[in-house]
Amino acid sequence: MRRVTILGATGSIGQNTIDLIARTPEEYEVVALTGGRNIDRLAADAMRLRAGIAVTCHEELLGDLRDRLAGSGVEAAAGAQALVEAARRPADWVMSAIVGSAGLAPGLAALEEGVTLALANKETLVCAGPLVLETVERHGGRLLPVDSEHSAVFQALLGEDIAAVERVIITASGGAFRDWPLEKLKTATLAEASTHPNWDMGQRITIDSASMFNKALELIETREYFQVDPEQIEAVIHPESLIHALVGFRDGALMAHVGPPDMRHAIGFALHWPARRDLPVARLDLAEIGAFTFRAPDPARYPALGLAHEVMRRRGLAGAIFNAAKERALDGFIAGEIGFPDMAAVVADVLDKMSSESGLENATMTLDKVLDIDRLARIRAEEAIAARRALT
Numbered sequence: 001m002r003r004v005t006i007l008g009a010t011g012s013i014g015q016n017t018i019d020l021i022a023r024t025p026e027e028y029e030v031v032a033l034t035g036g037r038n039i040d041r042l043a044a045d046a047m048r049l050r051a052g053i054a055v056t057c058h059e060e061l062l063g064d065l066r067d068r069l070a071g072s073g074v075e076a077a078a079g080a081q082a083l084v085e086a087a088r089r090p091a092d093w094v095m096s097a098i099v100g101s102a103g104l105a106p107g108l109a110a111l112e113e114g115v116t117l118a119l120a121n122k123e124t125l126v127c128a129g130p131l132v133l134e135t136v137e138r139h140g141g142r143l144l145p146v147d148s149e150h151s152a153v154f155q156a157l158l159g160e161d162i163a164a165v166e167r168v169i170i171t172a173s174g175g176a177f178r179d180w181p182l183e184k185l186k187t188a189t190l191a192e193a194s195t196h197p198n199w200d201m202g203q204r205i206t207i208d209s210a211s212m213f214n215k216a217l218e219l220i221e222t223r224e225y226f227q228v229d230p231e232q233i234e235a236v237i238h239p240e241s242l243i244h245a246l247v248g249f250r251d252g253a254l255m256a257h258v259g260p261p262d263m264r265h266a267i268g269f270a271l272h273w274p275a276r277r278d279l280p281v282a283r284l285d286l287a288e289i290g291a292f293t294f295r296a297p298d299p300a301r302y303p304a305l306g307l308a309h310e311v312m313r314r315r316g317l318a319g320a321i322f323n324a325a326k327e328r329a330l331d332g333f334i335a336g337e338i339g340f341p342d343m344a345a346v347v348a349d350v351l352d353k354m355s356s357e358s359g360l361e362n363a364t365m366t367l368d369k370v371l372d373i374d375r376l377a378r379i380r381a382e383e384a385i386a387a388r389r390a391l392t
């Protein structure tokens with residue numbers, strides 16, 4: 001039996017992971033499931049899968065979680081430290097699917113135990129790439145990408161020499177506003193930004209797709225995971241979302257990964273790796289699809305991509321600054337404090353200000369340092385938001 005833990009089990013990736021595991025429950029021992037506010041779902045899945053422990057990150061929900069699990073034999077725990085402890089419980093495979101930088105500490109804790117970490121949480125590599133890779137190396141663990149784009153690159157690279165890679169092309173749907181007039185973006189509402197043309201995902205990542213902050217995180221992740229230079233990494237709009245990434249080699253060949261927009265492919269690939277097993281995803285009918293189309297992203301519509309290249313060039317703690325500022329700006333948009341295009345302006349402002357604060361980018365990377373920078377960048381983003389509000 002494989003021992004598995006799912007961090008962020010109640011979310012979109014977590015539920016897709018459970019969907020796969022629940023098809024052959026006899027193969028898995030579920031060590032821990034973690035969630036946040038959705039304790040009904042957390043408790044129900046923990047009981048159904050006979051998990052060892054269910055953990056919510058919200059301490060005030062511990063009593064409710066205990067009530068729901070009463071008599072089931074599943075332990076209950078709550079709080080940030082409990083999440084880390086759950087991640088450290090002996091397991092063979094851990095899914096990292098908490099949203100945001102809150103996923104960093106539990107993911108690192110799991111890696112310190114030498115597990116295979118299936119990484120959906122983008123912030124882990126964006127905020128702390130060098131630290132994460134060093135932890136994998138030191139503790140003999142493994143990192144498998146779950147983001148569909150990185151899973152696609154990983155698959156295109158199987159059996160290849162990374163030194164023969166000329167470029168990595170990450171595709172983007174273009175999000176909800178890819179065909180909107182630029183001027184209209186100022187009036188974009190939360191509901192409009194929360195609709196994705198192809199993928200069914202959590203709200204935050206859906207808005208990040210519309211702004212392409214999601215793609216920006218993926219470019220930075222690509223740089224960290226595959227250790228390719230920023231100049232070798234490109235984004236291209238591919239509205240059909242069927243080609244997830246392409247790898248270009250020095251002989252001019254392009255290897256593309258094609259599949260339906262269903263996260264269970266990338267999750268299943270990471271779950272069964274190095275084997276390929278049957279997965280419940282649609283099979284594509286190429287004749288019916290007819291055409292794959294591409295277009296270059298417009299830098300004025302998607303300023304997040306330019307910011308990503310700046311972060312990739314700077315490295316160090318620039319990723320943590322970028323991500324925290326982005327998260328705070330996104331909160332601001334969701335709360336109606338700022339408009340849609342203001343998010344990129346806030347992030348640019350914070351990156352600019354914090355980069356001139358001496359020593360930040362060359363500081364030694366530790367989890368504490370990353371979390372300090374994360375806090376500071378949120379404060380700076382808060383100030384930038386207040387400044388923008390004062391102008392309107």
Ligand code: NDP
Nearest residue numbers: 008010011012013036037038057098099102120121122202
């Ligand atoms: P969701 O918002 O659907 O789920 C997030 C999960 O994290 C939930 O279990 C949530 O609990 C939990 N959570 C929320 N806040 C905290 C916190 N502070 N501490 C601990 N747990 C918390 O996100 P997704 O599943 O969409 O995405 C998860 C990660 O995977 C993100 O980093 C995303 O960028 C990445 N990703 C997602 C893809 C997708 O298709 N959805 C594709 C590729 C990557 P609760 O809901 O109970 O409050």
